[in-house]
Amino acid sequence: MPRKIKIKIDELKSELGVIKNLELNIGRIIEDWEEPEGQYSMPKVYELRDWDFKLLKRYKPMYMPFCDLCCLCTYGKCDLSRDKRGACGIDMSGQQSRIVLLACCIGVATHTSHARTLVEALIDKYGRNAPIDLGGEVYVEAPNTRLICGIKPKTLGDLEDALDYIETELTYMLASTHTGQEGSNLDLESKVFHVGMLDHLALEIADIAQIATLNFPKADPEAPLVEIGMGSIDISKPVILVIGHNVLPSTSIIDYMEENGLYSDVEVCGLCCSAHDITRYSPKKAKIVGPMSWELRFIRTGVPDVIVIDEQCIRTDIALEASRYNMIVISTSEQNIQGFPDMTREHPDVIVEKLVNREIPGAYIHDPDLVGEVAVKVAMKVYPLRKKYKKLPSVEEVIAYATKCRECQECDKACPHSLPIMNAIVAAKNGDLSLLADLYENCVACTRCEKACPVDMPILTMIVKASDRRIKSEKYKIRVGRGAIQDTEIREVGSPIVLGEIPGVVAFVGCPNYAQGGKEVVIMAEEFAKRRYIVVTSGCAAMTLGMYKNNDNKTLYEIYPGVFDAGGIVNVGSCVANSHISGAAIKIASVFAKRKLRGNYKEIADYIHNRVGAVGIAWGAMSQKAASIAAGFWRLGVPVIVGPHGSKYRRMLMGRKENEEDWYVYDARTGEKVYVGPVPEHLFYTAETMEEAMVVAAKLCMRANDTTKGRAVKLTNYIDLHKRFYGTLPDDLPLFVRVEADIPITMKDEIIAFLKEKGWKEKAIPDPTLLEEMVRKK
Amino acid sequence: MKGAEPWQTAEIPGPIKAFVISEPARISSILKSARRPLFIIGNRIDKKALEQGIISLIVDIAGAIDADIAVYGGIYRDFKATNYDKVRLVPSMEVIDRVKDENWKGFDGKGRYDVIIFLGFPYYYEWLMLSGLKHYGDRKTRTLSLDPYYQPNATISMINMDIDKWMEVIKEIRSNLLGGE
Ligand code: SF4
Ligand code: SF4
Ligand code: SF4
Numbered sequence: 001m002p003r004k005i006k007i008k009i010d011e012l013k014s015e016l017g018v019i020k021n022l023e024l025n026i027g028r029i030i031e032d033w034e035e036p037e038g039q040y041s042m043p044k045v046y047e048l049r050d051w052d053f054k055l056l057k058r059y060k061p062m063y064m065p066f067c068d069l070c071c072l073c074t075y076g077k078c079d080l081s082r083d084k085r086g087a088c089g090i091d092m093s094g095q096q097s098r099i100v101l102l103a104c105c106i107g108v109a110t111h112t113s114h115a116r117t118l119v120e121a122l123i124d125k126y127g128r129n130a131p132i133d134l135g136g137e138v139y140v141e142a143p144n145t146r147l148i149c150g151i152k153p154k155t156l157g158d159l160e161d162a163l164d165y166i167e168t169e170l171t172y173m174l175a176s177t178h179t180g181q182e183g184s185n186l187d188l189e190s191k192v193f194h195v196g197m198l199d200h201l202a203l204e205i206a207d208i209a210q211i212a213t214l215n216f217p218k219a220d221p222e223a224p225l226v227e228i229g230m231g232s233i234d235i236s237k238p239v240i241l242v243i244g245h246n247v248l249p250s251t252s253i254i255d256y257m258e259e260n261g262l263y264s265d266v267e268v269c270g271l272c273c274s275a276h277d278i279t280r281y282s283p284k285k286a287k288i289v290g291p292m293s294w295e296l297r298f299i300r301t302g303v304p305d306v307i308v309i310d311e312q313c314i315r316t317d318i319a320l321e322a323s324r325y326n327m328i329v330i331s332t333s334e335q336n337i338q339g340f341p342d343m344t345r346e347h348p349d350v351i352v353e354k355l356v357n358r359e360i361p362g363a364y365i366h367d368p369d370l371v372g373e374v375a376v377k378v379a380m381k382v383y384p385l386r387k388k389y390k391k392l393p394s395v396e397e398v399i400a401y402a403t404k405c406r407e408c409q410e411c412d413k414a415c416p417h418s419l420p421i422m423n424a425i426v427a428a429k430n431g432d433l434s435l436l437a438d439l440y441e442n443c444v445a446c447t448r449c450e451k452a453c454p455v456d457m458p459i460l461t462m463i464v465k466a467s468d469r470r471i472k473s474e475k476y477k478i479r480v481g482r483g484a485i486q487d488t489e490i491r492e493v494g495s496p497i498v499l500g501e502i503p504g505v506v507a508f509v510g511c512p513n514y515a516q517g518g519k520e521v522v523i524m525a526e527e528f529a530k531r532r533y534i535v536v537t538s539g540c541a542a543m544t545l546g547m548y549k550n551n552d553n554k555t556l557y558e559i560y561p562g563v564f565d566a567g568g569i570v571n572v573g574s575c576v577a578n579s580h581i582s583g584a585a586i587k588i589a590s591v592f593a594k595r596k597l598r599g600n601y602k603e604i605a606d607y608i609h610n611r612v613g614a615v616g617i618a619w620g621a622m623s624q625k626a627a628s629i630a631a632g633f634w635r636l637g638v639p640v641i642v643g644p645h646g647s648k649y650r651r652m653l654m655g656r657k658e659n660e661e662d663w664y665v666y667d668a669r670t671g672e673k674v675y676v677g678p679v680p681e682h683l684f685y686t687a688e689t690m691e692e693a694m695v696v697a698a699k700l701c702m703r704a705n706d707t708t709k710g711r712a713v714k715l716t717n718y719i720d721l722h723k724r725f726y727g728t729l730p731d732d733l734p735l736f737v738r739v740e741a742d743i744p745i746t747m748k749d750e751i752i753a754f755l756k757e758k759g760w761k762e763k764a765i766p767d768p769t770l771l772e773e774m775v776r777k778k
Numbered sequence: 779m780k781g782a783e784p785w786q787t788a789e790i791p792g793p794i795k796a797f798v799i800s801e802p803a804r805i806s807s808i809l810k811s812a813r814r815p816l817f818i819i820g821n822r823i824d825k826k827a828l829e830q831g832i833i834s835l836i837v838d839i840a841g842a843i844d845a846d847i848a849v850y851g852g853i854y855r856d857f858k859a860t861n862y863d864k865v866r867l868v869p870s871m872e873v874i875d876r877v878k879d880e881n882w883k884g885f886d887g888k889g890r891y892d893v894i895i896f897l898g899f900p901y902y903y904e905w906l907m908l909s910g911l912k913h914y915g916d917r918k919t920r921t922l923s924l925d926p927y928y929q930p931n932a933t934i935s936m937i938n939m940d941i942d943k944w945m946e947v948i949k950e951i952r953s954n955l956l957g958g959e
Contacts (some may be wrong), residue, residue: 448787726855
C-alpha cells in the first residue's frame with residue numbers, strides 16, 4: 001500500500017541559498033487545501049498530552065472499581081484493594097484506567113473495522129475516485145478528518161489514509177494496556193482521550209463513505225419519516241430481519257427485491273443501526289423494529305423468517321434463539337460468523353436449498369452482494385412452512401408455565417433492573433397477567449431471569465405475551481438519519497450558541513440499557529426541545545425518541561422539526577453518525593468562528609470547551625463503543641452524562657466546583673489568569689434519576705465565553721428546572737453569576753437577595769482559553 | 779451467614795468484604811457511637827416501605843444521632859417536607875467524590891464524616907459507590923448499608939431480607955435510638 005511521506009522544512013540553508021517553509025508530500029493524497037497546516041496532523045498521543053492533562057486537572061478521575069482484583073495475566077489474580085499493587089506493580093487507579101482504555105480500544109477497533117469494511121467494499125464497487133459529496137450545503141465535509149488528520153478527503157480513496165492512521169495509533173494504545181506497560185493512571189486517561197478522538201474519526205469515515213455512495217439523505221432536515229415499531233411490521237408477508245451496524249448486506253436485500261420486482265412481496269425490517277441505515281437507504285421499503293432491546297422481544301413473537309446479521313450489538317446466542325422458532329440465520333461479517341459454514345463460493349440456489357432443507361445450521365456469506373438474493377429466496381420459501389411458529393403462547397399456556405414457579409426469587413436477583421418478576425409470575429399463576437405486562441416497559445429483554453430460573457420458565461416470552469395488545473399498537477414514526485449538519489445551519493446558529501443565546505446543544509445518544517424504560521429519554525428530549533435547546537440524537541436513543549406518542553397520537557419527530565436550530569430534534573442517524581455531532585461542534589469553530597481546522601486539535605478543542613455549550617446524555621449507555629464515543633467528546637471538552645447503569649463504566653471525570661484554583665482560564669486579550677467558575681462542572685457524570693440528569697445537563701451547558709445575555713438564558717433554564725424539581729434556587733448559583741447582567745430579568749429581585757446573602761462578588765468575563773499560546777498579547 | 783450473599787446475580791465481592799450485622803441493637807450502637815454521621819439516600823426505596831412511612835423513620839434516626847442527610851432527585855421533596863434541618867440537596871456522585879477527599883470537612887465545614895449510611899439506591903449503583911469508598915476513602919471512615927440487601931463493599935452490611943422484616947429492623951433501630959414506638 002503506498003504510504004504518505006511528508007517532508008517539512010522550516011528553513012534550509014544550502015549553497016543554493018535559503019529555502020523557507022518548504023512542504024513536500026509524496027504519496028496518495030495530493031493536497032490542494034490552501035489552509036496552512038497546524039502542528040498536530042495525525043498526532044501522537046504525546047503531542048496532545050498537555051491538553052489532556054489540562055482537562056484531567058479540572059476533571060479528576062473518580063474510581064468506583066467493579067471488583068478488587070486484576071486477572072489479566074498469569075502472575076495474578078492480584079489483589080489491588082486499597083493501596084495494594086499487583087505483581088506487575090500496577091495499582092487500583094492504574095488498573096481502573098487501564099480497563100477504561102481497554103474498553104475504549106474495543107470500541108474504536110469495532111468502529112474502525114466497520115469503517116474499513118465499508119470503505120473497501122465501496123471502493124470495490126464505486127472506485128477509489130468516487131467523490132465525497134455530503135450535500136450541497138456541506139462544504140466542510142469531514143470536520144473530524146480535517147481536524148485530526150490535516151487532510152481534506154475528496155474521494156473514497158482519500159479516506160484510506162485516515163484509516164491507516166487510526167489503525168496504527170490504536171495498535172500503540174492497545175499495546176499500552178499490556179502487563180508491564182503504562183502504569184500512570186493519568187497517562188492511561190490521556191490515552192483514553194486519544195482513542196476517543198480516533199473513534200470519532202472512524203465514525204466519520206464510515207458514515208461519509210456510506211452517505212456519499214449509497215444515496216442516503218444528505219444533510220436533509222426534512223429527511224423522510226418512516227415506520228418504527230413491531231406493530232408496523234406486515235406479518236402477512238415473508239419477513240426478513242436485519243440486525244447490526246454494517247448496512248451493506250441489507251442494501252443488497254433491497255436491491256435484489258427491486259431488480260426482481262419483489263418489492264411488495266417481502267417485508268424488510270431492522271434492529272439497531274442497520275435499521276437506521278437501511279431506512280436511510282430505502283425509506284420507502286424498509287422499516288425499523290426498534291433498538292437492540294427489541295431483539296429478543298421480536299424473535300419471541302416468531303415473526304421473522306430470515307435473520308441477516310452483520311456486526312456489533314447482536315445477541316451472541318442469536319442462532320440458538322432463532323433455531324427455537326425455526327428461523328434461518330445468515331451471518332455476513334467476519335467479526336460475527338456464528339459457527340456457520342462459509343457458503344460464499346456456492347451458487348445462491350444451492351445455499352437457498354441447503355438452508356431451507358436445514359442441511360446447514362445457517363450460512364456465512366461474506367460477499368454482501370450475494371446476501372440479498374439468498375435472503376429473499378429463503379424468506380419466500382420458508383414463509384409458508386413457518387406459519388405455525390408465528391404465534392405467542394396462549395393465556396392458558398402462560399398460566400400453565402407460571403404454575404411451575406417455585407417462588408425462589410432467583411429471577412428477581414438476576415434481573416439487572418431488579419424488576420419484580422416473581423410477583424408477576426405468582427399473579428399469572430392466579431390468572432392475572434397484568435403484572436407481567438407491567439414489566440414490559442422497563443425490561444431490556446436480556447433473559448438473565450430465564451437463565452437463572454431453575455424450572456426454565458420462559459419469562460420473557462410470557463412478558464411479551466402479556467403485552468401483545470401493546471405490541472400490536474407499536475406503530476410510530478421516526479425521521480430517518482439526516483447525516484451531517486449543513487454549513488449554512490452552522491452559520492445561522494453559530495453565533496447564538498457561542499454567545500449562549502441558544503441555551504445549548506443536548507445530544508441523546510447511545511444504547512437502550514435504560515434503568516427505568518425509554519420514556520425518560522423522551523421526556524428529557526421534549527423538555528429541552530421546548531426550552532429551545534438544539535436536541536440532536538443518534539443510534540438506539542434516536543429510535544427510543546420515536547417510540548412514544550403524545551396525546552395527539554404523534555411522536556416527537558412529527559412535532560419538532562429536524563433542523564439544527566433551537567427547538568429542533570435532529571436525528572443524525574446510526575452510531576457512526578455521532579461523528580456529525582462532534583463534527584457540528586468542530587464546524588462551529590471553523591465555519592462560524594473561522595478558526596483554522598487543519599491539524600489544529602488543541603485550539604479547536606479549547607474553543608469548543610470554552611464556547612460551545614454542548615452536552616451528551618447517553619442514558620442507556622451499555623457498550624464499549626459507547627465508551628469510546630464518549631471519550632471522543634471528552635477530549636473536545638464536551639461533558640457526557642450517563643444513566644445509572646453507566647456507573648458501571650467505573651470511572652467518572654468529576655470537577656470540584658469549590659476548588660477555585662481549578663476554574664481559571666487565560667484571558668486571551670491580556671494573558672491574565674481569570675476565574676470563570678465551574679463551567680462546565682463535570683466531564684463524565686452518572687445521574688441517578690432523570691430529574692438529576694435534566695438539572696445537571698442544563699448546568700453543564702454553561703461556558704466561560706457566554707455573553708451576559710446568553711448566561712441569563714442558560715441560568716433561566718438551570719434555575720427553572722431546579723426550582724421545578726427541588727423548589728429552591730440552586731445553592732451553587734453564585735458561582736455562575738459573573739455580573740448583574742447575567743441574572744435572568746424575571747427573577748432579578750429574588751436572585752439578587754440570594755446572592756447578597758451568599759456574599760457574591762462580581763467576576764470578570766474574559767476571552768477564555770486554557771492554552772497559553774492562544775494569548776494574543778504576550 | 780444466611781442471606782449474606784450478594785443480592786444481585788454475579789456481583790461477586792472480595793477479597794475485602796463487609797462485616798455482616800443484622801441485629802438492630804448492634805446497628806443502633808454503631809449509629810450511636812458515630813461522631814459525624816452522614817446518610818446518603820437514593821431514589822429507589824421500595825414502594826411498600828415508602829407507603830409505610832420509612833422516610834420519617836430515617837429522619838428520626840438521623841435526628842437522633844444528629845446526622846446530615848444527602849439526597850437528590852425526586853425523593854428530595856419528601857425529605858424536605860419533614861422539615862429536618864440537616865437535609866442536604868446534593869447528587870450522590872458529587873457527595874461520594876467529596877467524602878473520599880481527606881480535605882473535605884463536610885457540609886457544615888466541621889470535619890470529616892466517620893460513619894456513612896447508604897439506603898435506597900439500585901443495588902449495583904450502591905455497590906459501586908461503596909466500592910469507591912472502600913478503596914479510596916479514609917480507613918477511619920466506616921460505611922454502613924442500611925438497605926435490605928447484603929452489600930459486601932460496605933464496611934458493615936445487613937443481610938438480604940424481605941421488606942416487612944426490613945421495616946421491623948428500621949423501626950427497632952429508631953426506637954433503640956429514640957425510645958418509644
Ligand atoms: S496484570 Fe498485573 S495486576 Fe493484573 S494479574 Fe497481572 S500482575 Fe496482577
Ligand atoms: S429479560 Fe427483562 S425481566 Fe428478565 S432479567 Fe432481563 S430485564 Fe429483567
Ligand atoms: S426463578 Fe423461576 S421458579 Fe424462581 S421465582 Fe422466578 S420464575 Fe419462579
